Amino acid sequence: MHKEVLFSVEGLYREDNEITGYRFGHGEKAACIIGAMRGNELQQLYICSQLIRTLKTLEEHGAISHNKEILVVPTVNMYGINVEKRFWPIDNVDINRCFPGDMNADSPKRIAKALFDSVQGYSYGIQFASFYMPGDFIPHVRMMETGFQSPSLANLFGLQYVVTRKPKPMDTVTLNYSWQMNGTNAFSIYTNATDTVDEKSARQAVSAVLRFLTRMGIVKYNNHSGYIASVIEEHELMPVKSDTAGFYKRLKEPGDPVYHGDVIAQVTDPYEGEIIKEIKSPTDGIIFFAHTAPMVMENAVIYKIIRRMHE
Amino acid sequence: MSFPTIAHCIKSYTMIRYNYLCINEVDMINEVVSVKMPVKEKIRILKNHFEPENATGREARLSLVTGIHGDELDGQYVCYEVIRQIKAHPELLTGTVDVYPCINPLGMDMGARGIPMFDLDMNRVFPGDNNGAMAEYVAAEVVNDIIGSDLCIDVHSSNVYIKEAPQVRLNEDCADKLLPYAKIMNADFVWVYSSITVREATLAYSLNKLGVPTLVTEMGVGLRINNAYCRQLIDGIFNIMIELGIWQGERPAVKEPIMSTEGQVDFIHAEHAGLFVSALGEQMGHIKKGERIGDIISPVDGEILQEIISPADGIVFSLRENPVIYKGTLLARVYAVR
Structure with a gap:
C-alpha cells in the first residue's frame, strides 16, 4: 500500500484539507474507488475504511493481480465531515456538482479538477454515493444512461438490483458522469445509510466491490457469488x-x-x-x-x- | 344580490389571513401551490395578481418572480415597490402583472439559499415534476402558473459571498429574443454567457424553452437590500411594462447597459488563503488597467499575500463580499472592451 496526498487546499486557520489516496498494486490503472464526497456521508467513508483495511491484508498476501493498480480515496471533503456539513463548508458548494472541475476557479472546482486528474484513466470507477432525501434503499448499483453505461458489468457486483437512469441536467456535473464521458466504466453504489453507520450494508458493499474486482481479474478474493441482478430503469x-x-x-x-x-x-x-x-x-x-x-x-x-x- | 366568485372568496380569505387592506380592486392574492409541513403549518407560494378594472383577457402579461434562493432579498423590496406603485395608480394599469415574491419561503425565513431540509438548490429542479418530490412538485406548479406570460423577470441577488452590480444575464441560446428587453432594463451590464447543461434546470432556462421569454437579473449581495440597486431595477421593470403596453405611466429615464458581447470578462481568483480587503469602497464600477482592486492579507503575520490588480481598463461588476477566502476563490469579475 502506498499512501499519498493527491491534492491539498490551504486553510486560513484550519489545517490543510488534504485529499489522501491509497494505492494498492502497481501497473495498469485498473480500478478507482471514491468514498465521501459530501461531509455527511459517514457510511460511505466507513465503507472505504473497511475496504482499505481488507485490501491492505490482500496485498500483504499477494492477492492483488500483477500489473493492476487500485486507488481508493476515502474522502475529498474532510473539512465538511469535521463540521458536519454536507457541502464544501467555505462557500457551501456541493463538490459533486463541480466536475470535471477547473484549476482556474473556486476551491470546490479545483478540488474536483485535482481529483478528476487523479482518478481518470482507470478502467473502472466506483463511487459510494448518497441521496438527498432521508430514506433507505435496497443496496444497489446505479448508473446513468450516457450511452457508455454497461449494465452487464454492473451485474458483476452481485447486488440484487442495477438501476439505470437518464441523466438530468444537474447530473452532468457529477464525477460519475465525467468518468463515463472520459472512458471509465463508472458505477455508484447505494447502501441503506448516509449519516449513520450501518455495519451490515457496509459489509455488503465491501463484499460487492471485492467480488467485482475479483471478477475483473484485479484481486484474488474468494467470496459468495452474490445475486444475478435485476436491471430496472428508474422511471x-x-x-x-x-x-x-x-x-x-x-x-x-x-x-x-x-x-x-x-x-x-x-x-x-x-x-x-x-x-x-x-x-x-x-x-x-x-x-x-x-x-x-x-x-x-x-x-x-x-x-x-x-x-x-x-x- | 350577487354571489361572490371563487376569486373573490380567495381574495377575502387571503386578506384576512395576511391582514392585507383592500385599498382598491386591482389586486388579488392567490395561492399558487401549498405543501403541508409535519406540524400544523402550510408552506404557501403566493402570487399577487393585478389586472386592469375592465380586463378583456387579451392584455399583455408580465410575471415578476423572486425568492427562489432564500438568501436573496433585493427582490423582496422590488416586489413591494412594484406592487405599491401599481396600487397607488391602478388607473395606469392596462395589462396583467403577476408578482411571485417568494418561491422558497422556508429558505428565506432561515436566511438559507436552498430548501433547508434538503439543502437543495431550487434553481436546479425546474421545470419540476408533478409526480416528483416536494421541490420538484412545487417547481412544476410554479412553472404551470407562469406559462402564458408574455415576459417573465426572475430577480436574483447573487449570494452572501459575492456582490454584483445591477445586471441582466442571458443564455446565448435565447439572446436574440431577449436582448431587446435586456437593453431597456436599466441595468449597468448585460452578460450573454455560453450555454452550460447544468443551467438547463433553472427557472429561466425552462421557461424560455417553454415559450415564455425570461430575463434573469442579478444585483447586490445575499441577505442585504441595496436600495439604490433596487430602485434602478424598478425603473427598468416599469420601462418594460410601458414597452409591453401594461403601464401607462411616465417612462422613467433608463441607462444604456454595457454589453458583454462587445468585450471580454476576466475572472480574478485568489492565489492564497487569507482575508480579502477591497480597495474599491462601497461602489464597483470603472477601473483602469493596473489599479488596485484589493489585497489578500494575512492576519497572522501582518503581510500582504497578494495585491489584486485590474488586468484591463473596464468595469468591475462582481466583487468578493465575504473576506474569508481560499486559494481559487473568485475575487472579482472585470469586463474589458476589446
Whole structure:
C-alpha cells in the first residue's frame, strides 16, 4: 500500500484539507474507488475504511493481480465531515456538482479538477454515493444512461438490483458522469445509510466491490457469488407520495413484498395522536426505497416500488 | 344580490389571513401551490395578481418572480415597490402583472439559499415534476402558473459571498429574443454567457424553452437590500411594462447597459488563503488597467499575500463580499472592451 496526498487546499486557520489516496498494486490503472464526497456521508467513508483495511491484508498476501493498480480515496471533503456539513463548508458548494472541475476557479472546482486528474484513466470507477432525501434503499448499483453505461458489468457486483437512469441536467456535473464521458466504466453504489453507520450494508458493499474486482481479474478474493441482478430503469419505479403531513410510521422495509391495497404507512396527527391517514400500496411489487424520517410533509415521496416484481 | 366568485372568496380569505387592506380592486392574492409541513403549518407560494378594472383577457402579461434562493432579498423590496406603485395608480394599469415574491419561503425565513431540509438548490429542479418530490412538485406548479406570460423577470441577488452590480444575464441560446428587453432594463451590464447543461434546470432556462421569454437579473449581495440597486431595477421593470403596453405611466429615464458581447470578462481568483480587503469602497464600477482592486492579507503575520490588480481598463461588476477566502476563490469579475 502506498499512501499519498493527491491534492491539498490551504486553510486560513484550519489545517490543510488534504485529499489522501491509497494505492494498492502497481501497473495498469485498473480500478478507482471514491468514498465521501459530501461531509455527511459517514457510511460511505466507513465503507472505504473497511475496504482499505481488507485490501491492505490482500496485498500483504499477494492477492492483488500483477500489473493492476487500485486507488481508493476515502474522502475529498474532510473539512465538511469535521463540521458536519454536507457541502464544501467555505462557500457551501456541493463538490459533486463541480466536475470535471477547473484549476482556474473556486476551491470546490479545483478540488474536483485535482481529483478528476487523479482518478481518470482507470478502467473502472466506483463511487459510494448518497441521496438527498432521508430514506433507505435496497443496496444497489446505479448508473446513468450516457450511452457508455454497461449494465452487464454492473451485474458483476452481485447486488440484487442495477438501476439505470437518464441523466438530468444537474447530473452532468457529477464525477460519475465525467468518468463515463472520459472512458471509465463508472458505477455508484447505494447502501441503506448516509449519516449513520450501518455495519451490515457496509459489509455488503465491501463484499460487492471485492467480488467485482475479483471478477475483473484485479484481486484474488474468494467470496459468495452474490445475486444475478435485476436491471430496472428508474422511471419504472412507482413513487408513493404522502398526501398529508404529521408523524410518520413506515410499515414496510426496503426489500419487503407488498400487494395492491396493503397498508404500508400511517400518518399520525402531531398534536392529538390520531391516525389521520393510512397509505395503501397502489400496486403489487417490492419496496425499493423507503422514507426514514419520523415525520413527513405533504407530497413527500415515501416509497418507491418495483412494480409487479415478487421475491 | 350577487354571489361572490371563487376569486373573490380567495381574495377575502387571503386578506384576512395576511391582514392585507383592500385599498382598491386591482389586486388579488392567490395561492399558487401549498405543501403541508409535519406540524400544523402550510408552506404557501403566493402570487399577487393585478389586472386592469375592465380586463378583456387579451392584455399583455408580465410575471415578476423572486425568492427562489432564500438568501436573496433585493427582490423582496422590488416586489413591494412594484406592487405599491401599481396600487397607488391602478388607473395606469392596462395589462396583467403577476408578482411571485417568494418561491422558497422556508429558505428565506432561515436566511438559507436552498430548501433547508434538503439543502437543495431550487434553481436546479425546474421545470419540476408533478409526480416528483416536494421541490420538484412545487417547481412544476410554479412553472404551470407562469406559462402564458408574455415576459417573465426572475430577480436574483447573487449570494452572501459575492456582490454584483445591477445586471441582466442571458443564455446565448435565447439572446436574440431577449436582448431587446435586456437593453431597456436599466441595468449597468448585460452578460450573454455560453450555454452550460447544468443551467438547463433553472427557472429561466425552462421557461424560455417553454415559450415564455425570461430575463434573469442579478444585483447586490445575499441577505442585504441595496436600495439604490433596487430602485434602478424598478425603473427598468416599469420601462418594460410601458414597452409591453401594461403601464401607462411616465417612462422613467433608463441607462444604456454595457454589453458583454462587445468585450471580454476576466475572472480574478485568489492565489492564497487569507482575508480579502477591497480597495474599491462601497461602489464597483470603472477601473483602469493596473489599479488596485484589493489585497489578500494575512492576519497572522501582518503581510500582504497578494495585491489584486485590474488586468484591463473596464468595469468591475462582481466583487468578493465575504473576506474569508481560499486559494481559487473568485475575487472579482472585470469586463474589458476589446
